[in-house]
Amino acid sequence: MCYKSNIAEWQFASDITDENERLKLEQSLVAARFEKEAWKNITSFNWQPFTDPDLKRKFKLLSVLGPSALPEDKLTQYRKSIDAMEKIYSTAKICSFANPGDCGMNLDPEITEKMSKSRNFDELKHVWQQWHEQSGGKMRHHYEKFVQLSNEAAQMNNFSDTGAYWLRNYESDTFKEDIEGLWQTIKPFYLQLHAYVRAKLRAHYGEDKVPKDQPIPAHLLGNMWAQSWGNIDDLVTPYPGKSSIDVTPEMLKQGYTPKKMFEMSEEFFTSMGLLPTPPEFWSGSIIEKLVGKEMVCHASAWDFCNGKDFRIKQCTKVNMEDFIVVHHEMGHIQYFLQYKNLPLVYREGANSGFHEAVGDSLALSVQTTKHLKEIGLLDKSTPTDHEATINYLLATALDKIAFFPFAYIMDKWRWDVFDGSVTSADYNCHWWKLREEYQGIRSPVTRSEVDFDPGAKYHIAANVEYIRYFVSFVIQFQFYKSLCVTAGQYDPHNPSQPLHECDFYRNKEAGAKLGAMLAMGSSRPWPEAMRAVTGQDRMDANAFREYFKPLEVWLIAKNKELGEPVGWNSGGLNCQKNPPPTSTTQHPPPVTQPVGPKSGGPT
Numbered sequence: 001m002c003y004k005s006n007i008a009e010w011q012f013a014s015d016i017t018d019e020n021e022r023l024k025l026e027q028s029l030v031a032a033r034f035e036k037e038a039w040k041n042i043t044s045f046n047w048q049p050f051t052d053p054d055l056k057r058k059f060k061l062l063s064v065l066g067p068s069a070l071p072e073d074k075l076t077q078y079r080k081s082i083d084a085m086e087k088i089y090s091t092a093k094i095c096s097f098a099n100p101g102d103c104g105m106n107l108d109p110e111i112t113e114k115m116s117k118s119r120n121f122d123e124l125k126h127v128w129q130q131w132h133e134q135s136g137g138k139m140r141h142h143y144e145k146f147v148q149l150s151n152e153a154a155q156m157n158n159f160s161d162t163g164a165y166w167l168r169n170y171e172s173d174t175f176k177e178d179i180e181g182l183w184q185t186i187k188p189f190y191l192q193l194h195a196y197v198r199a200k201l202r203a204h205y206g207e208d209k210v211p212k213d214q215p216i217p218a219h220l221l222g223n224m225w226a227q228s229w230g231n232i233d234d235l236v237t238p239y240p241g242k243s244s245i246d247v248t249p250e251m252l253k254q255g256y257t258p259k260k261m262f263e264m265s266e267e268f269f270t271s272m273g274l275l276p277t278p279p280e281f282w283s284g285s286i287i288e289k290l291v292g293k294e295m296v297c298h299a300s301a302w303d304f305c306n307g308k309d310f311r312i313k314q315c316t317k318v319n320m321e322d323f324i325v326v327h328h329e330m331g332h333i334q335y336f337l338q339y340k341n342l343p344l345v346y347r348e349g350a351n352s353g354f355h356e357a358v359g360d361s362l363a364l365s366v367q368t369t370k371h372l373k374e375i376g377l378l379d380k381s382t383p384t385d386h387e388a389t390i391n392y393l394l395a396t397a398l399d400k401i402a403f404f405p406f407a408y409i410m411d412k413w414r415w416d417v418f419d420g421s422v423t424s425a426d427y428n429c430h431w432w433k434l435r436e437e438y439q440g441i442r443s444p445v446t447r448s449e450v451d452f453d454p455g456a457k458y459h460i461a462a463n464v465e466y467i468r469y470f471v472s473f474v475i476q477f478q479f480y481k482s483l484c485v486t487a488g489q490y491d492p493h494n495p496s497q498p499l500h501e502c503d504f505y506r507n508k509e510a511g512a513k514l515g516a517m518l519a520m521g522s523s524r525p526w527p528e529a530m531r532a533v534t535g536q537d538r539m540d541a542n543a544f545r546e547y548f549k550p551l552e553v554w555l556i557a558k559n560k561e562l563g564e565p566v567g568w569n570s571g572g573l574n575c576q577k578n579p580p581p582t583s584t585t586q587h588p589p590p591v592t593q594p595v596g597p598k599s600g601g602p603t
């Protein structure tokens, strides 16, 4: 049943047609009936008093049915609202700024490329506004319907709302407080990075466009959602020309292909003694955008539940950013492979953050100057002195530190929506209130409740929980540090070699330690999996701080030298609750029938 459901979802995601959408919906109803029967069976047992911890854990995990608890008509509405939003997101197109006649720009690759490379303030604003209008702007009513039905399902599962239903995955009564505590630890560093980047953007775009003590305009950070700022490294790098981890030009020069990127990633895993991908992976995966079809280009890794069929779907471009994404997706595949012989109920990550951290932990090793030289993507003569170190850490910080406030508000906003503290009348302005308060960024154009900007991000349109990535960005540094110590690449008591240069490529001990944890799946509470790799049983931002320590010292000094104020004034929310009457609404005003003599049949 799991196989058939995944196949139906794969068919729709790789070929968006009405027929495939219909088949996917049909299969999800068949699966729901099956799950309901299984659930009645499980819950017919009085399992709470069970003494066998393993049996009790299986019953506990299986006793939550999820959205399939909804009656079929509501389940159909629930699925249709999500599928509609994912289809709008994956097929949305905008017109080019430079030549308005070209209206075929897709998010992947054209719009993403523009947001990454354009340094034209107005062109970026055009692309940003058009994308938000053509994606999120068309989803509001679907999202309202989704929230209502999702909460109904959560309550049928004895959760107060969808947010509580999502948080069960972390098996902790203090999870939200733990996340807030981690954010408070990271926030001072984020503010320093934000101040430095704002100063550099002001130098490029001018005082009027990037005012000193204001939030940064959201369209200037090299990424549509301002969630990772690595693409503007050229504008902010401290020591230009010294070194850069963006080896894209070298990849192109050496004729890299998506296939080669995947083969190299797999070889990194097997070099550590981790598992190779089976033949079905190479025959079933889609690693380049299909021509002549509409498909969901947002990368993803799939487990077809039969222990043999594992695939990745990715519209891979030959560049460094996608090389990292390849490792991220291969990390999911490695987890699938490691736990494929466990009972189905245990074929999950220890928690969802663990699943997200596997590939990124290895990518931290792959992206080091040392490793890039080893695989011939960086010249052996590339310096590794203090200035090169600051360049490297800053480039990494643009992706890894900038990400935290974004990941936090992605679910903070949804927790607030699901628990009812924010109604649909305030969806958009609450989003921008959080975006300003936590990220210190502001919409480049005035927003209102006609817009629905959260829908412009995949995980909101496709209903994918996001705090998993916040967790991942903390624990991947705990995993990386532990694997470095195991590989003898780093000694915390005598950091002769800094943590950020550690490359555990080919190290079998590190591979064995990681593999053993992955093979546990979700069979034990996640603190036990955490202890298996790091010896600790909690999330801890200290490994992250240790990794970036040289940069933090440098940033504080630099901001003082630049006289750049740290933080920002709220300066009035750029979001109007009620749109001005003349606003160009996303939904064009209803065409009024011409008034005049009745013309024959119905008008």
Ligand SMILES: CC(=O)N[C@@H](CC(=O)O)C(=O)NC[C@H](CC1(C(=O)N[C@@H](Cc2ccc(O)cc2)C(=O)O)CCCC1)C(=O)O
Pocket (backbone or CB within 6 Å): 227, 298, 299, 300, 301, 302, 303, 324, 325, 328, 329, 332, 355, 356, 360, 469
């Ligand atoms: C069947 C299915 O859906 N499977 C799940 C996996 C599973 O649950 O088993 C899955 O494939 N999800 C897709 C999603 C794709 C990506 C993503 O969405 N990333 C976040 C955040 C981020 C950004 C930078 C980064 O370095 C790491 C993470 C974003 O882009 O905002 C795209 C780029 C990378 C990962 C993913 O792989 O997590």
Ligand SMILES: [Zn+2]
Pocket (backbone or CB within 6 Å): 328, 332, 355, 356
């Ligand atoms: Zn992932």
